[in-house]
Amino acid sequence: MNDFSYSRPTTTTEAIQTLLSHPDALYLAGGTNVIDHLKLGVVTPSQLVDIRHLGLDKISTDAQSVTIGAGATNSAAAYHHEIQTHFPALAEAILAGASPQLRNVATTGGNLLQKTRCTYFRDIHSACNKRQPGSGCAALEGFNRSHAILGTSDACIATHPSDMAVALTALEAVIHIQDQSVVRTVPIEAFYVSYGEDPAKENVLKPGDLIVAIEIPRTAWAGHSRYVKARDRSSYEFALASAAVAVDVDAGKIRNCRIALGGVATKPWRAHAAEAALVGQSATPVAFRAAAEAELASAKAQKENGFKIELCKRVMVKALQEAAEMRRA
Numbered sequence: 003m004n005d006f007s008y009s010r011p012t013t014t015t016e017a018i019q020t021l022l023s024h025p026d027a028l029y030l031a032g033g034t035n036v037i038d039h040l041k042l043g044v045v046t047p048s049q050l051v052d053i054r055h056l057g058l059d060k061i062s063t064d065a066q067s068v069t070i071g072a073g074a075t076n077s078a079a080a081y082h083h084e085i086q087t088h089f090p091a092l093a094e095a096i097l098a099g100a101s102p103q104l105r106n107v108a109t110t111g112g113n114l115l116q117k118t119r120c121t122y123f124r125d126i127h128s129a130c131n132k133r134q135p136g137s138g139c140a141a142l143e144g145f146n147r148s149h150a151i152l153g154t155s156d157a158c159i160a161t162h163p164s165d166m167a168v169a170l171t172a173l174e175a176v177i178h179i180q181d182q183s184v185v186r187t188v189p190i191e192a193f194y195v196s197y198g199e200d201p202a203k204e205n206v207l208k209p210g211d212l213i214v215a216i217e218i219p220r221t222a223w224a225g226h227s228r229y230v231k232a233r234d235r236s237s238y239e240f241a242l243a244s245a246a247v248a249v250d251v252d253a254g255k256i257r258n259c260r261i262a263l264g265g266v267a268t269k270p271w272r273a274h275a276a277e278a279a280l281v282g283q284s285a286t287p288v289a290f291r292a293a294a295e296a297e298l299a300s301a302k303a304q305k306e307n308g309f310k311i312e313l314c315k316r317v318m319v320k321a322l323q324e325a326a327e328m329r330r331a
């Protein structure tokens with residue numbers, strides 16, 4: 003591990019200025035991802051800027067939305083009464099991730115920015131375009147069972163690992179980002195970018211940008227939302243395929259729905275094709291399966307992960323069935 007210095011600012015402005023004055027500096031939130039990467043040599047910052055003392059841990063509610071401070075822990079968000087009641091898919095997604103100990107320190111902002119679990123990304127001796135642009139992608143011809151089937155490129159096939167981000171995508175959350183002068187808002191779907199030729203670029207953040215909050219709008223469908231996650235073991239494991247769905251069903255017909263997928267794509271994957279296939283349809287398993295087929299039509303499997311295509315369809319159908327049942331209950 004390289005030598006680095008540590009600072010503990012008490013205002014967001016001070017944090018941003020400190021980060022910008024050290025070119026290789028990184029923000030430190032819960033540290034559950036960034037400290038791993040320090041130990042593995044994946045990152046070698048000159049400075050860690052601790053952002054746990056900026057007062058960003060509040061969760062506030064009003065008639066339009068719920069706003070989660072970027073420093074709120076995953077546990078605080080998952081067990082918040084308003085989130086459990088009005089945004090159940092989000093609470094379920096958070097509780098489906100990591101372990102209670104990790105969730106007690108991991109933060110909302112850090113969760114959105116955690117890095118891929120691709121083995122080759124975490125092994126500094128392997129070729130990896132994401133860690134070292136231009137070095138190649140060891141996963142393309144290597145062990146790629148857990149890798150993506152949607153949104154891949156010849157440069158990178160890594161999945162985005164966050165469960166929370168998948169639920170937030172289905173719930174159309176808005177990210178509040180502070181720079182040196184203003185706070186701007188970015189819808190989560192526009193926040194994550196497609197890998198293309200530069201897999202190191204994962205989102206629209208600029209150097210120094212600090213996520214300060216995540217706002218989730220109240221909608222007619224958010225209260226009828228579910229998160230279903232398939233994984234190799236039932237806890238403490240990342241998704242092989244997951245789906246967050248929110249549906250507004252009226253007299254058996256789907257008036258509106260939002261669907262996002264995890265564990266299968268290079269970013270939290272908004273399932274627009276499936277949504278379009280469902281609106282106006284009867285809420286039946288046949289319609290759910292047709293929507294899943296539509297979304298996965300563009301999936302591209304690697305040598306070892308072809309099973310994810312069928313798995314993802316089944317996870318989508320299960321999540322849609324459960325969410326539609328909530329509406330009837």
Ligand SMILES: Cc1cc2nc3c(=O)[nH]c(=O)nc-3n(C[C@H](O)[C@H](O)[C@H](O)COP(=O)(O)OP(=O)(O)OC[C@H]3O[C@@H](n4cnc5c(N)ncnc54)[C@H](O)[C@@H]3O)c2cc1C
Binds near residue numbers: 108
């Ligand atoms: C064993 C294990 C199992 C796990 N299983 C799961 C799982 O099943 N599902 C899942 O979703 N996650 C899982 N995780 C990941 C875990 O949820 C993340 O490590 C955690 O959410 C990251 O949050 P943090 O606050 O610790 O981030 P940190 O490690 O502190 O930071 C992560 C990154 O975000 C940056 N950052 C943090 N906050 C901000 C901010 N406000 N603005 C700008 N940049 C910021 C940091 O600079 C760093 O680059 C697992 C982790 C471990 C170790």
Ligand code: SF4
Binds near residue numbers: 120121141159160
């Ligand atoms: S899939 Fe992406 S993260 Fe994994 S080795 Fe290839 S370039 Fe690196």
